[in-house]
Amino acid sequence: xxxxxxxxxxxxxxxxxxxxxxxxxxxxxxxxxxxxxxxxxxxxxxxxxxxxxxxxxxxxxxxxxxxxxxxxxxxxxxxxxxxxxxxxxxxxxxxxxxxxxxxxxxxxxxxxxxxxxxxxxxxxxxxxxxxxxxxxxxxxxxx
Numbered sequence: 001x002x003x004x005x006x007x008x009x010x011x012x013x014x015x016x017x018x019x020x021x022x023x024x025x026x027x028x029x030x031x032x033x034x035x036x037x038x039x040x041x042x043x044x045x046x047x048x049x050x051x052x053x054x055x056x057x058x059x060x061x062x063x064x065x066x067x068x069x070x071x072x073x074x075x076x077x078x079x080x081x082x083x084x085x086x087x088x089x090x091x092x093x094x095x096x097x098x099x100x101x102x103x104x105x106x107x108x109x110x111x112x113x114x115x116x117x118x119x120x121x122x123x124x125x126x127x128x129x130x131x132x133x134x135x136x137x138x139x140x141x142x143x
Contacts, residue, residue: 011039020050025127028055037123045123050115051078057139060108063132068125071099073118078111086134091116104130109139 013035024031029049036046051057063083079092083106084099091097099105 006043007041009039011035022052024049026061028052028057036119040123042123044119044121045125046117046119048076048115049118051110051112053112056112056142057109060136060139061106062129063104063106063136064127064129065102065104066099066120066125066127068101068120068122070101070121071119071125073097073099073116075114075116077116078114080107080110080114080116081137081139082107083132083134083136088137104133106132106136108136112142 018033020030032048034046036044074096075091082089
């Protein structure tokens with residue numbers, strides 16, 4: 001039980017309600033807001049993220065970590081390859097990943113049809129570059 005009252009709003013976002021936009025954290029991805037930031041007063045953000053067909057992967061995200069309390073990725077289409085610390089991880093359609101707070105990671109390759117649902121708390125989470133623990137494989141060129 002929460003120790004203080006939490007105000008949340010009802011939210012119902014349909015596919016045409018919010019556009020795909022290219023002004024998110026990474027310019028090689030497109031983002032679609034699902035209305036959770038406004039509905040939860042900033043406690044949570046939920047967004048769809050997909051590969052930007054105009055920007056195939058070249059170097060990926062670089063090593064970084066997020067400053068947050070909770071982060072989940074559910075791959076809905078395609079695949080992405082991550083380094084989570086020193087472990088290469090293939091995340092394919094249907095896979096769900098909980099990225100523990102502060103985990104050092106690098107998304108270095110993904111399919112042209114990659115799309116995932118990302119849910120993070122708080123909504124205004126931070127991202128900071130960090131030194132990587134190991135080398136990262138090169139991405140596969142899109143055909």
